Amino acid sequence: MVTSSIKFLPWWKTTTVYQIYPRSFKDSTNNGIGDIPGIISKLDYLQDLGVGTIWFSPFFSSPQADHGYDVSDYRSIASEYGTMSDCERLIQEIHNRDMYVVFDMVLNHTSNQHPWFLQSRSSMDNPKRNWYIWRDGQKPRGKKPPNNWKSIVGGSGWHYDEQTDQWYWAQFLPFQPDLNYRNTEVKQEMFDTLRFWLDKGVDGFRLDIINTVFEDESLQNNPFALTFFPSEEHDKSFFQNKLYTVNHPDNFAFAKELRSVMDEYSDPERFLVGEIAASLETLKRYCGEKIDDIKTNGLHLTFLFQSLNARFDANTFRNLISRYEQYFIEPYSPTWVFSNHDQMRRISKLGNDVNKAKINVMLQLTARGVPFIYYGEEVGMSNHRIPLRNAQDPVALKYSWLPQFIVNLLTRSGSISLNRDDCRTPMQWTSSPNAGFCSDKSISWLPVSLGYETINVDSEESNPDSLLNCYKALLKLRKETPALHSGSLNLLPPSLFGNFLSYQRIYDEQVVQIWLNFSKKPSYVSEIGKNPKLLFSTISDTDTLNESKLHLAPYQGVIIGICP
Ligand code: GLC
Secondary structure: OOOOHHHHOOHHHHOOEEEEOHHHOOOOOOOOOOOHHHHHHOHHHHHHHOOOEEEEOOOEEOOOOOOOOOOOEEEEEOOOOOOHHHHHHHHHHHHHOOOEEEEEEOOOEOOOOOHHHHHHHHOOOOOOHHHEOEEOOEOOOOOEOOOOOEOOOOOEOEEEEOOOOEEEEOOOOOOOOEEOOOOHHHHHHHHHHHHHHHHOOOOEEEEOOHHHOOOOOOOOOOOEOOOOOOOOOOOEEOOEEOOOOOOOOHHHHHHHHHHHHHOOOOOOOOEEEEOOOOOHHHHHHHOOOEOOOOOEOOOOEEOOHHHOOOOOOHHHHHHHHHHHHHHOOOOOOOEEEOOOOOOOOHHHHOOOOHHHHHHHHHHHHHOOOEEEEEOOHHHOOOOOOOOHHHOOOHHHHHOOOOOHHHHHHHHHOOOOOOOHHHHOOOOOOOOOOOOOOOOOOOOOOOOOOOOOOOOOHHHHHOOOOOHHHHHHHHHHHHHHOHHHHHOEEEEOOOOOOOOEEEEEEEEOOEEEEEEEEOOOOOEEEOOOOOOOEEEEEOOOOOOOEEOOEEEEOOOOEEEEEEOO
C-alpha cells in the first residue's frame, strides 16, 4: 500500500540532468565544430555514466553571433549541427536508452537576422512591427534612448534604427532584439513553437533568461543603485536597480501560461526549468502556487544559482540546504547547479582539486533536488583562460577593451568569468592532441583545455579512483536508492569539532546518512546510528566505519545506510 504521496514523485523530480553545449561535445565531420551525429555517437557513454536527462544548448538555425542564443528560425536546425532528421534521430536514440531530452528555448529575444525582425524594422506599418518593442527616443529630437534602462550585460538596452527613426529594446546584446509578448500573436506563435517540439517528443525546456520577458509598459526609469556587479540574489547591477526590466510581475503570470502549455501533454509529463537570477523568494514565485502535494501551477523548476559561488565549507552548505528546504519544500523542488556554459567551471574555483570536486558532487547528487551536471564536469575539465582579444564570446568582445590586469583581478575573485569561451572548450574524450573531440589534424573552434592528456574519459574510465568513476558510482547509487532521489532531508546537528556536514535522506523505512568532510583535517564521529552500512565512500579505506564509529579522512565523503 502506498503510504506517502512522495512515492508519486514525477520523473523530472528524480532525474539528473546533463547539459551539452553542442558546439563543443563531439565533432563527427572534423570541421572543428561539434554536431548532432557526434552527440549521437556518444549517447552510450551518457547512458553508462548514468544521467537521466540531456539538455542541449540551442542548435536551431542561427547566425551564431551568440552561438545559438540568437535564433533565426525556431523550427529548423543550424546546418553546421545537422539536419531535422538528425535531430529527430537524436530524440529517438535518447528515448531508446530510457533517457529524457530537454531543449533550450530562447523566448525572450530572436536574432536580428530573424525574418520577423527584418520585417519589423523595415517600416512602421509592417505587420510584424509590433512583434518587437519599438519606441520613440526622448524629446525634442528623439536622438536619445527612450529612458535609462540598461541591458543585463551593461550599457543602454535601447538601440537606434535609422530606417524608421525609432529605438528597439534588447535585454541582452544589440543583435538580440526582445520579442513583444504583449502582442498576443507573438505569444501564440511561440507557444505553438513549444508544441511543435513537444509533438516531436521533447520532454522539457530550459527557458533562457525567462525573467526578462516583460518590462514596464509605461517605461518608468529604473532607480539608481550603488551596485556594479550582477549577482544571483538581487536585480541590481551597473549602478541600476532593474525594478522595471527584470522580474517584472507580468513574468509570473507568463510562467503559469507556459505551464498550461506543458500540461496539455502527458505520458510522459513535460517540464520547464527557468534560467532566473533572483532571491529564493522570487524564484519560488515563478513556480506558482501549490495545487496538490506534488504539483504547483508555475514553472516546474528554476535554477538556484545561489550554489554557483558558494564557499567550499560545511557551514555555507548547511545554510544553503536549510534555506532551500525552507523555500522549496514539496511540492517545490530545489535544483543543484555548479557550472554551466556562462560560468567559470566549479573545479576551477576549487583549485582544480579532485578530492574537493568529489565532495562537491556528492553534495550535488545527494541533497534533495534536481542536479544539473555540465559536460566535462565528470572528468574534472577546468576553465581554460583565453584572452579577451581572441574571444568568440560576444559578451567578452564587448569588454575586450578592459586592461588585462583588471580581467585578472576579476577572474581571480573566483566569481566572474568575463570570457565565456573559457568554460566552453571541447569535451575531453582521449589523450590525443584534440582530446578526441575532432581529428588530430583538425582545428577545434576553441582550444582544448590544459591537462587533457590525463583529464579525459578514456584515461579515467580505467582508473577506479578517478572523478569519472566517482560520478558513475554516485549516479548509480542515487538511481537505486529511493531515499536519495525521492526522500525528505534532515540536516544533522553541526559538530563543534570539524568542518563536516551531515544530513539524512529518508524515504519510508529507508534512512541514508551523508557525511562530507570539507576539511584537510580528519574527523571522528562516535555514534552515528544502528547497524550502519557503508554504501559509498570517496576513499577506499577499510577503517572508515568501525561498528557505529565513523572516521573521516581529509576531504572524505561517505554515504551510510542506517537501520531504523
Ligand atoms: C542566457 C544564456 C546565455 C546567452 C544569454 C542570451 O543567459 O545562458 O548563454 O548568451 O542568455 O540569450
